[in-house]
Amino acid sequence: MKAAAKKFQGVFAFVVTPTKSDGEEIDDACLARVIDHQIASGVAGITVFGSTGGIGSFTEDERRAVILKAVKHTAGRVPVLPGTGAMSTAEAIRLSKFSEDNGADGVLVVPINYWRATEDELYEHYRAIAGAVKIPVGIYNNPGTTAVDMRPALIARIAEIDNVGFVKESSGDMSRISAIRQLTNRQITVLNGNDACTPEAIAAGADGWFAGSCNIMPRRCVELFRIGHDEKNIEAMREYFQPMFPICEYMGVKGYIRVAHTACDLLGRSVGQTRRPLRMLNAADRRYLQALLENAGLMKAEAATALA
16 A cells, blocks of 8 residues: 555544634634544544535635644644645645645545546646645545546546545445455555445445544444444444434435534534525424434434534
């Protein structure tokens, strides 16, 4: 395995970007509490500006400020892997270099998602970013959000670039985890990014999990991974996941960011409103989510660790 890949294993929290009032002003104090809560819950690392963090809703300057805050506040307790994907290679390079210069341990790069880039264009995009920094660069395949599907052969090609060290595979096709591991000769870390498929991803050989559901139930995410990955007890992992699954599935149906913000509010640790045009769940969906949380026993267990 590449040296760039070795430390990126386990559960990485895909944290929300907390806001004040109507969702416009970033809440730095709440971000610090979110990070502390995740680390206390046992996560292996922190990612700001994944999909659940609202990567497309914040300006470059705002993203720089949050990345800086996250790295400084985490203070080396766990790795920080900011999402630095952007609509242009130049902006992705700027954000990646800023992350490196300010102490991030790696960067996770989602591809451009407005124009349909060719495979050669995507390869050159990642090659340029990886060539601009020395920290590990991660490939972020999330076709459900970006409409750009990087298949295992392309991921393996990009993984040949020296400091490309890991991939977040979110397609939900578990055969791809095995395929990527084989095509790269297990030289990069493969992390699951589709929460509802996590037990099957771990069973297929995933080295880690970028978990949006960590915003809701971080301790359970960490324990699930421990049972399945560390103890290799696949059946116990699947049983443990049963009450988690409806919540993870609902995140995919209604949108990770909407469900995460609403769930945090229901659990007594509000992270503010989502930034427009996205909004938290409506009243009916909120009641449905509350029932899911209650059925999973989370209303008492997680609310006991309120952030404020």
